[in-house]
Amino acid sequence: MKKSATINATPICKIKMQGISDAMSLLSGKWKFHILGTLMEGDTLGFMDLLREIEGIGTKMLSKELQDLEMNNLVTRTVMNTKPITVKYSITEYGKTLSPLIDELAKWGIDYRKSVRERG
Amino acid sequence: MKKSATINATPICKIKMQGISDAMSLLSGKWKFHILGTLMEGDTLGFMDLLREIEGIGTKMLSKELQDLEMNNLVTRTVMNTKPITVKYSITEYGKTLSPLIDELAKWGIDYRKSVRERG
DNA sequence: GAAATTACTTTCCTTTTGGAAACTACCAAC
DNA sequence: GTTGGTAGTTTCCAAAAGGAAAGTAATTTC
Numbered sequence: 001m002k003k004s005a006t007i008n009a010t011p012i013c014k015i016k017m018q019g020i021s022d023a024m025s026l027l028s029g030k031w032k033f034h035i036l037g038t039l040m041e042g043d044t045l046g047f048m049d050l051l052r053e054i055e056g057i058g059t060k061m062l063s064k065e066l067q068d069l070e071m072n073n074l075v076t077r078t079v080m081n082t083k084p085i086t087v088k089y090s091i092t093e094y095g096k097t098l099s100p101l102i103d104e105l106a107k108w109g110i111d112y113r114k115s116v117r118e119r120g
Numbered sequence: 121m122k123k124s125a126t127i128n129a130t131p132i133c134k135i136k137m138q139g140i141s142d143a144m145s146l147l148s149g150k151w152k153f154h155i156l157g158t159l160m161e162g163d164t165l166g167f168m169d170l171l172r173e174i175e176g177i178g179t180k181m182l183s184k185e186l187q188d189l190e191m192n193n194l195v196t197r198t199v200m201n202t203k204p205i206t207v208k209y210s211i212t213e214y215g216k217t218l219s220p221l222i223d224e225l226a227k228w229g230i231d232y233r234k235s236v237r238e239r240g
Numbered sequence: 241g242a243a244a245t246t247a248c249t250t251t252c253c254t255t256t257t258g259g260a261a262a263c264t265a266c267c268a269a270c
Numbered sequence: 271g272t273t274g275g276t277a278g279t280t281t282c283c284a285a286a287a288g289g290a291a292a293g294t295a296a297t298t299t300c
Contacts, residue, residue, distance in 0.1 A: 007162045019226040020229055033140050047248075048245080053125045058289060109139030110136070112143065149257075180259075181258065
């Protein structure tokens with residue numbers, strides 16, 4: 001008799017695994033959590049503000065990631081009627097639902113660093 | 121006066137951002153959460169078991185990701201004295217600390233899918 | 241009119257990631 | 271001795287991700 005999947009074949013696990021895949025498809029990449037985390041702290045920030053806040057990011061990646069996040073309704077982009085024009089980015093209400101996840105991630109990372117230091 | 125980072129320059133934010141980077145450096149990639157999630161359900165599983173449980177993964181990626189996870193003390197690999205030899209993989213106690221994060225991720229992904237369906 | 245600021249986009253390049261298929265190696269069953 | 275199961279490794283390749291630098295375009299300041 002040929003063996004097949006048993007654990008992940010249960011409906012509950014299948015849904016959970018798909019949830020993981022779905023979440024990762026929106027949030028993967030080097031910068032998304034940093035951008036979202038910064039916008040959660042800063043509420044509304046301009047493009048150059050974000051560029052300055054997020055250490056190491058370049059204009060191309062920032063622009064591309066913001067577009068991705070906007071498409072997925074996690075961030076809003078508003079062109080202000082100023083001279084010179086400015087653009088403000090904010091996190092959406094829906095984007096704010098990521099707050100527990102981002103906090104968990106940051107917390108785990110901080111604890112991990114501690115645990116490595118303790119073990120040496 | 122030249123502007124510089126204000127939000128992420130605060131010590132608390134710097135630590136948080138580093139936490140995010142640290143966590144992501146261990147957990148990035150297409151398969152790690154799936155492997156860890158499966159091992160949390162299945163407790164101890166052989167290589168072929170994991171290959172069967174995790175839909176879509178191939179031997180190369182499974183092998184490589186398991187090595188990564190083992191190196192970071194999230195998974196243990198034990199060669200059993202059976203004939204033919206079998207290998208069992210389990211999640212470590214430390215690996216289990218990822219449970220809240222994985223649950224958050226899965227939960228958010230499930231909710232996201234729901235919200236997309238509702239909006240159409 | 242030259243420099244600086246806002247907000248990007250484009251191009252070119254390197255690195256990383258991931259997958260398919262084939263191969264190794266050991267052992268058991270038939 | 272051939273098939274089938276264990277547990278991988280290796281090779282070869284394609285696609286995705288990411289970065290540096292230059293370019294675009296509008297306006298304001300000096």
